[in-house]
Amino acid sequence: FPSHDTGGGRFIAMGNNKLYSSTDGLDWNPITNANLSTVTFRDLIFANGRYVGLGTVPSGFNTSPVAIYSTDGVSWSRVAVPVDVSRLTFGQNTFVATGQAGIMAKSTDLGVTWTNISLTWNPCQIGVLGNPIFDLQNNRFVMAYQNNKIYSATTLPNTTGQCSNWTPTTTTPSGTPAGNLGELTYLNGNLFCSNSSAFTKLSSPPALNARSLS
Numbered sequence: 633f634p635s636h637d638t639g640g641g642r643f644i645a646m647g648n649n650k651l652y653s654s655t656d657g658l659d660w661n662p663i664t665n666a667n668l669s670t671v672t673f674r675d676l677i678f679a680n681g682r683y684v685g686l687g688t689v690p691s692g693f694n695t696s697p698v699a700i701y702s703t704d705g706v707s708w709s710r711v712a713v714p715v716d717v718s719r720l721t722f723g724q725n726t727f728v729a730t731g732q733a734g735i736m737a738k739s740t741d742l743g744v745t746w747t748n749i750s751l752t753w754n755p756c757q758i759g760v761l762g763n764p765i766f767d768l769q770n771n772r773f774v775m776a777y778q779n780n781k782i783y784s785a786t787t788l789p790n791t792t793g794q795c796s797n798w799t800p801t802t803t804t805p806s807g808t809p810a811g812n813l814g815e816l817t818y819l820n821g822n823l824f825c826s827n828s829s830a831f832t833k834l835s836s837p838p839a840l841n842a843r844s845l846s
Contacts, residue, residue: 642705644683646673651685653705667710671698675729679722684743686717686729699729701743713737714748723766723773726788730764730775738788750792765816774816782816 643654644663649672651663672695676685683702688695689710697713717729717737727739734751764775772786781800789797817824 644676644678644705646676646685649673651676651708663706663708665706665708667708668700671700671710674718675720677720677722677727679727680725680742682742684720684722684727684739686713686720688716699739699743699746709744711744711746713746715750719763721764721766721773723768724771724788728764728766728773728788747790748792749789749794751795751798763816 641655643657643660645652645654645660651665651668651673652660653663654660670689671687672689673685673687676683678684681703683700683705685700687698687700689698690696697716698710699713700708700710702708713729715731715735715737717731717735719730721728725740727743729737729739729746736749736751737746738749739746764773766772767774767784770784770786772784773788774782774784783798783800785797785799787797
């Protein structure tokens with residue numbers, strides 16, 4: 633399965649445009665729910681007592697972004713998301729979702745409603761490429777951007793285009809793979825970064841103690 637998470641006494645995984653449930657991690661069963669039947673799933677995490685996921689649904693000749701949420705992994709609700717996002721994290725009692733070209737959204741009510749907080753190209757001139765993570769030690773959100781730097785924010789913006797909330801690292805961390813930064817992952821005290829050409833442990837990353845990884 634390309635994405636999975638645990639909580640509420642069960643494992644939930646997604647793959648082949650379906651959600652699957654397991655109580656022991658060995659036997660898996662597809663979840664049947666009308667709110668999930670047309671969703672193409674993108675990401676799923678469990679935080680603060682709730683599963684929250686991202687995906688798209690057909691809309692004419694196009695697709696529309698949606699979020700799904702559940703407290704037990706059995707009953708699911710589906711809501712619209714104002715922008716096209718694909719990766720999730722949780723921190724400061726907020727679910728944060730990111731997409732390409734600086735697109736971002738947040739939910740402060742456990743995935744029920746979403747606000748567009750995108751970093752617009754004008755004036756921000758940075759585009760989100762990687763997944764967000766939350767740094768517990770320093771109470772901040774951390775993301776990688778296309779200008780080969782890592783950005784962090786201790787306070788999320790409330791509207792689009794608020795670039796000043798995000799602070800870049802002053803220098804590119806040593807060990808950064810060539811080209812644009814992509815995915816960030818935190819494991820056992822180390823920050824790993826990957827892109828289309830490499831997967832590298834950063835030897836001088838910002839201090840991190842991540843809570844939710846996408």
